[in-house]
Amino acid sequence: MAKLVLRNVTKTFGKTVALKDVNLTVKDGEFFVLLGASGAGKSTTINVIAGLEIPDQGQVFIDEGDVTHAFPQDRNIAAAFESYALYPHFTVFQNLMFPLEAPRRKRTYTKESRVERVKEVAELLGISELMDRYPRELSGGQKQRVALGRTLVRRPKAYLLDEPIAHLDAKLRHRMRSELKKIQQTLGITTLYATPDQLEALSMGDTVAVLNQGVVEQIGTPDDIYYRPVNQYVASFVGDPPMNIFNVDYQGKEAVVECDTPYRVPILPADQSMLAEKMGSCQLRIGVRPKDIRIVPAGDPQAHTNAEVHLIDTLGQTSIVVTKIKNTEIRVKIDSDFLPKLHSTVGLVFDNERFYYFDAGTQLRIG
Amino acid sequence: MAAENHFDDLSEKAARKDLGYYLRAIFFGRPARLVVLLLFIALILIPVIFVISTSFKIPLEIRLGGSIFPQQGVVTINWTNAFENVPLFKFLTNSTFVAVVSTILALLVAVPATYSIIRFKTGGWFLPSWILGTYVMPPIVVSVPIFALVKAVGLQDQLMGITLVHAMANIPIAVWLIDSYVRTIPRELEHAAWIDGYSKFDTLLKVVLPLIRPGVMAAGVICMILSWNEFLFALILTYSVRSNTFPIGISRFIGEHGMQFGEMSAAALAGMIPIYILVFFTSRSLVEGLTRGGVKG
Known part of the structure; x- marks a missing residue:
């Protein structure tokens, strides 16, 4: 159990900047999620903490010790990689035993306690029947569980998990998500978890860091990230489907949405005073999540604008309706029971209590 | 297999039966390949065969030279010597x-x-x-x-x-x-x-x-x-x-x-x-x- 700290870490590969002045603190016993698209720098962050990459600038601390230049084997961390990295010449059992049999841990575990630990983990991950198989005889999902198991057999200072359940089928992934969270809470071992899946991040993380092209955009609780995004990137990255963001012309009580056929949306008095105070003279943008837009019949007096139903994507209980005002797309998330007709014209009602305001120049959220 | 298929692919060209076709047939056809392979194998094996047969020849016969295989009888005297x-x-x-x-x-x-x-x-x-x-x-x-x-x-x-x-x-x-x-x-x-x-x-x-x-x-x-x-x-x-x-x-x-x-x-x-x-x-x-x-x- 330990605290992990990255201080001003920069890492480049040739001309590509993988991490740019990254500062992170993972508290002792915390489940910390790195959220970002591929190429955002999640894996590099994990490799820097694991000791597989040495940062160009900055420092890495595990607890209070500076481990920036320490070898991976001296850091006492355990990691699972997306590429599994199972030892092909070992059986599943031997793979799981390997970390416990390292020369430096000879004294920590007796032979019996090692076997017991391996059995326990195998049970947990549902791979007990695969113990005598070789990695080449396993499916992708099974390999991933073995890789995860190899991480979990140890009680290191921290677990570093790089997309550890990305290749499991949906049902198993769902179960593993809660299992992992439970294991982490029981053991209380500091965990750094990288994922491109915002649902995983929001449901598992105590703290979430949103990475974008090597830059930490925001660090906060899942609620912070979802309800109080610091900027447009976080706002549109988190939430599925992504937030609708429009350029508007702010006119005090209402805002005119700029598109081929401009329309007006009213602004709440509270927001008006907030904007008056903080907005300055910037170009304003309004963001509204697809779930905060309602579809009403065309010509309904409530409707702020009319739009054409362009596409309907049914996801069981809910559906994503992509509407178009000329060339501007607006995504709406509604209950599948109340679907409009394809290519029909409908009215859209925006919930102005749930508006997000952004500065088009700095892309920062206002408020 | 691959080589035969390769030949089938040439059937269109083969229909014209130009000089190239005949040259290919002679130098890369199956019997021709066999002959070439046997030649190479012989080239490598003949010295070995020669050494083996020499080791079983009567010493005098070796001095006289002559054929590869022993003509005067097979002896083991070279080995014991x-x-x-x-x-x-x-x-x-x-x-x-x-x-x-x-x-x-x-x-x-x-x-x-x-x-x-x-x-x-x-x-x-x-x-x-x-x-x-x-x-x-x-x-x-x-x-x-x-x-x-x-x-x-x-x-x-x-x-x-x-x-x-x-x-x-x-x-x-x-x-x-x-x-x-x-x-x-x-x-x-x-x-x-x-x-x-x-x-x-x-x-x-x-x-x-x-x-x-x-x-x-x-x-x-x-x-x-x-x-x-x-x-x-x-x-x-x-x-x-x-x-x-x-x-x-x-x-x-x-x-x-x-x-x-x-x-x-x-x-x-x-x-x-x-x-x-x-x-x-x-x-x-x-x-x-x-x-x-x-x-x-």
Whole structure:
């Protein structure tokens, strides 16, 4: 159990900047999620903490010790990689035993306690029947569980998990998500978890860091990230489907949405005073999540604008309706029971209590 | 199969039956290929057959020359003479010691060296090219300095002297053969082992070595063959029965009492047998080891 700290870490590969002045603190016993698209720098962050990459600038601390230049084997961390990295010449059992049999841990575990630990983990991950198989005889999902198991057999200072359940089928992934969270809470071992899946991040993380092209955009609780995004990137990255963001012309009580056929949306008095105070003279943008837009019949007096139903994507209980005002797309998330007709014209009602305001120049959220 | 299909593809062209078609049919058709292959096999086997038959000829018949096969009857006198006149067993044990020990030494250096050069860029660009350079260079160039060095440490005419030189001379070949095997191992495996708590050396032993074992085996067999057949260094570093390896031993002993071709043939065959047995039992991994570099680059 330990605290992990990255201080001003920069890492480049040739001309590509993988991490740019990254500062992170993972508290002792915390489940910390790195959220970002591929190429955002999640894996590099994990490799820097694991000791597989040495940062160009900055420092890495595990607890209070500076481990920036320490070898991976001296850091006492355990990691699972997306590429599994199972030892092909070992059986599943031997793979799981390997970390416990390292020369430096000879004294920590007796032979019996090692076997017991391996059995326990195998049970947990549902791979007990695969113990005598070789990695080449396993499916992708099974390999991933073995890789995860190899991480979990140890009680290191921290677990570093790089997309550890990305290749499991949906049902198993769902179960593993809660299992992992439970294991982490029981053991209380500091965990750094990288994922491109915002649902995983929001449901598992105590703290979430949103990475974008090597830059930490925001660090906060899942609620912070979802309800109080610091900027447009976080706002549109988190939430599925992504937030609708429009350029508007702010006119005090209402805002005119700029598109081929401009329309007006009213602004709440509270927001008006907030904007008056903080907005300055910037170009304003309004963001509204697809779930905060309602579809009403065309010509309904409530409707702020009319739009054409362009596409309907049914996801069981809910559906994503992509509407178009000329060339501007607006995504709406509604209950599948109340679907409009394809290519029909409908009215859209925006919930102005749930508006997000952004500065088009700095892309920062206002408020 | 592939070649036949290739021919089918040409059927459209073949319809025209131009000169190229006839040339291809003659030089690449199935009977033609068979003839060419047989020719090559004969070219390689005839000397061997010649040595075998010579070893069973009556000595006088050998002097007269003539046909490949014995005309005057088959005798074993050359074999018994060879074993009586030449300390063949001593040469065989000498050669075996030199081949086995030099190969072990060469591999002990080559495996960690190759790993280190590839993974940790040890020696930058210089070391790999230097190693290749020593491999390309004719050994005669260094024969005098090597002799001086071995003499300086007092290992001339001793098995250990020639063993060390063979080990050294075979390291470049071993590095070159093991190289492509190390490159095929995903780095993630080594990273995982480091994180699992293993040092770089333990990772080499427990993870890398088991995975490159076929390559190491192939390199070992090649080193043994090269050491077994090596002539130049053995000639200048071993003077007596005490340290003569097989090729030197027979070449010197037979010469001492006139050119006894029959005895020489018998002795040479006796020396071939151990290395043939070795190759026979390892040919599969040997072929794999030698072709690997070409396929995987």
